[in-house]
Amino acid sequence: MSTLVATSAPEARSSQGFRVAMLLPGALVTFLLILFALGLVLFLAFRGNDGSLLGAGFTVANFVTVASDPLYWTVTLRSLIIAGLVTLATVVTAYPVAYYLAFHAGRRRGLLLFLVTLPFWTSYLLRVFAWKIVLAYNGVLNSALIESGIWSEPTLAFLNTPAAVVVTLAHAYAPFAILPIYVALDTIPKSLIEAASDLGARPFTSFRRVVLPNSMPGVLAAALVVFVPTVGDYVTPALVGGPASTMIGTLIQAQFGKANDWPFGAALSVAVMLVILCVVLVARFADRRFGSRT
C-alpha cells in the first residue's frame, strides 16, 4: 500500500465528520439488526416461556429438552443428512461446469456465466413451486410418463418424500455453487498447469495433483453457501416434503407460529447456529490445510 501525504490539521475535522457519516449506516445495520438481534435470540434461549415477549427467569430447560428429546435428534440428523446430500450433489454437479467455464469456454464464457447466474435472481418460492407441479400425483412427471406409455398408473412416490426435498433443494441452490468454484479455478496461475504438463504429468494427474487441490478453497466456499441455507430451510419441506421430511427449520418456524414457544424456538436456533459454526470451523481448517492462495 502506498504511503499518502499526511493531511494538514484543518482538514482533519471535516475528515472526521466524513468518517462518522460514512460509518454510521453500516454500523447501525450491522450492530443493531445483526449483532443485537442475534444476541436477543441467545438471551431468549435461556428464558422460560410465560407468553411474554422476552420470557421469564433464567433456565437451561430449553436446551435440556433439545438435547434429551429423541424427536429433535431425529429431525436435526435428518436436516444434516438432507443438507449434506444437497451440498454434495450441487458441488459435484457444479464442478465440471465451473471447470468448463474456467478452461474451455473461450468466447462463450461471458454468455455462459450469465446463463448460470440468471436463475440465482429468480424467485426461490417459484423454483420450489415448479417442482411441486412436476412431482404432483396428477402432475407433469406422472402425466408425461403415462403419456409416453412408460407407466400405466400415476404414482404417489414422487411428492412428499425426503428425496423430493433433496432434488428440489439441489435445483434451487444449484447456481450458488458454480461461481465460487469458477473463481477459484480461474485464479489458478496457468503457469502451474503448464509446469505440470512440462514435467510430464498426464492431464488427469495434473488435474488431480494441481488443479483440484488448488480449487479446494472455492469448493469449500461453495459447499458452505449451499449448506447454510438448506440446513435451515422450511419452505421446501412444507411444499414438497410431506410429514416424513420435517426439518429443523420447520420446527423453529412452528415455535414462532402455532406452537408459540419463542424461548424454545430460540434455543433450537442457537443449536442450529452451533452446528453451522462447527461446519464453518471444519471448512476453515480444511481451507488452511489446502493452503488458501487468497
Added chain:
Amino acid sequence: MSIARTQGGGRWLGVYVVAYLVFLYLPVLLIPLFSFNNSIQAAFPLQGFTLQWYATLFGNSALTGALLNSLVIGAIAATGATLCGITVSYMDLYGRSPLAATISAIARLPILIPGVIVGISLLILINLIGLGPSRIAIVLGHILVALPTTVVIMRSRFAAIPKTIREAALDLGASDWTTFRRVMLPLSLPAIVSAFMLAFLISFDEFIVVFFLAGTEPTLPLYIWSQLRFPKSLPTVMALGTSILAVSFVIAAAAEILRHRGLSATAPRPADPSQPKQTKRGELQWHST
C-alpha cells in the same frame, strides 16, 4: 485460454454443460408453459392455448395490493441496502480502521445464517422496539438480506478503480468527501445501479424472512404462498409466476450487463494483487478478508 491436451475432454464437458443448463432452466420454464394451458391441472397432454389465467390477474384487489406493497418495500429496501453497501465497502477499503473492517465483515455475515434464524431474530427485535410486524419491519429485514450482495458488488467495484485516481484527487487538495462524491461515486455508478437493481430483486422475491415480519399487508411472495393451498388457483399462480419471472429476468439481465460494462470501462486491473479480481456474490468474505 484452453489447454491443448485436454481439448477432447472439453467437447464432452460442453455437452455436460448444456445438459446442466437444461436441468437448471427446464423446471422453471414449465411455469410459463402451463400458464398458457387451458386446463386447471399442470399435466400433459397440453389442452390448448388460453390467456384466461392472465385475465384473472386483473381486477384482483388483494393481488394489486400485494404487488404495490412489494414494489414500495423493494424500492425502499434496495435504497437502504445500496446506501449501506456503498458506505460499508468504501470505508472497508479506504477507511483504514479496524471498525470499518469489522462492520464490513459483519455485513456479509447473513450469508452464514439460515433465513429462518434471520427472520425470527428480527421478529423478536421488532416486537421489542414496539414496531411489530409491519411494512417497516419488512424493509429492515430486506435491507439485511440484500446487504451481503450490495457490499460484495460495491467492494469489488471500488477495488477495481486504480488507487492512483483517488490518490491524485486527494493530492490535488480535494477533501475526503469531495473525492468520494466527485471521483469515486461517478466512477462506480454502473455498479451502484446494478447493486440497487439486484437488491430490489432480492426483496421482491424474498419469502423466508418476510414470512415472519409481515403484518396485515402481504407482499407478492406471501400472496402466492397463501394461494398455494387452493388447487383451483394454481393456474392463476402460474400466470402470476410467469409475470414475476419475466420481470426478474429482465432486471437481472440489465443489472449483469451494467455491472460488466462498468467493470470493463476502467481498463486496468486492480493495482493491488491481494484484491480479488472480480468478486461475485458467490465469493464470500471467505477469500477477500
